[in-house]
Amino acid sequence: MYRFLLTPRWLGIFALTLVAATVMVLLGNWQLSRYRERSAINERIDAADRVAPAPLADVLPTAGGSAGVAGPAPEKDAAWTRVTVTGRYDDTNTIVVRGRTVDSRVGFEVVTPLLLADGSAVLVDHGWVPPPPGSATAQPELPAIPTGQVTVVGRVHLSESKPGVVDRRDGRLETRRIALPRLAGELPYPIYGAYLLLDEQTPAADPTFAAVPIQHENNWQNAGYVIQWWLFALMTLYGFGWLARREALGDNKSKTDDRTPRSRDRAAEPA
Structure with a gap:
């Protein structure tokens, strides 16, 4: 049912999907490091008043x-x-x-x-x-x-x-x-x-x-970007799965439709 995924076209789509998702994950990781860095600055600002x-x-x-x-x-x-x-x-x-x-x-x-x-x-x-x-x-x-x-x-x-x-x-x-x-x-x-x-x-x-x-520092802005990029990565992978599923169901329906007329023809032939 999913053998079409091994065709060059779908292998290319899959590769592009992985690259896009990887880039988005890395961008989310970078924003996470910025969030931690800015949080540390805010902690130092607050701690300075106590020591x-x-x-x-x-x-x-x-x-x-x-x-x-x-x-x-x-x-x-x-x-x-x-x-x-x-x-x-x-x-x-x-x-x-x-x-x-x-x-x-x-x-x-x-x-x-x-x-x-x-x-x-x-x-x-x-x-x-x-x-x-x-x-x-x-x-x-x-x-x-x-x-x-x-x-x-x-x-x-x-x-x-x-x-x-x-x-x-x-x-x-x-x-x-x-x-x-x-x-x-x-x-x-x-x-x-x-x-x-x-x-x-x-x-x-x-x-x-x-x-x-x-x-x-506005560290919560970076936290929002982390969630945004990681969600984009998940949506990209989900989108590929949705397209593949749609293609598979379309092929299966097409094959079923191709078989149905032949079955009716055989039923109509005289004994």
Whole structure:
């Protein structure tokens, strides 16, 4: 009944079906890995609020060895870890990062190098400030940056991938991206390969700074794609079986119809 499946035509259809189903399963597996990766990020974000901050040197690789060099980027699982470090701010090299959005408002993030005892620095993102009235591009009046020794608690943020252009305007460095390898070339000391989003600080930070929100990853979107691709794979295999069954029933009906007239002819012949 299903001998037709061994014909070249049906063998070709079967091969294409297997290839399509395999690709869909692999796509589902990839989405599953993305779901697990994003879930792990969300778990780290939530867990950081429940544990004491770790010393900076225990989490991030050592800063670059010479001036103008960024240290190696940490592993991805270091992102959002809470760390603490003590140093003094170098306000002369404060970086204004334009085009940053908080609560649907476009403004600036303010990043300052924190100089450490060994001569290296880690960049600290103090938070977000609005643009000056009447202009979305003019540099804002920045809140005061503490002088003297400060202790910072912040969350590790990986370097942004796009390098962007770094300018010096009105005596301040200005950029669109916090890309550490690019920013390191503008600074007179080595810096760490990740920066910190400020959580708290001693002495306290100026309340004008708005905290940069940490967004949870949309891992459930990836979970939906996993189910979607695997269902597509099952539907592809089911579709092949349905077509084969339909073909088999059609052939069987055709053979039955071919036999029926001959039987009637024989019955009509005289004895």
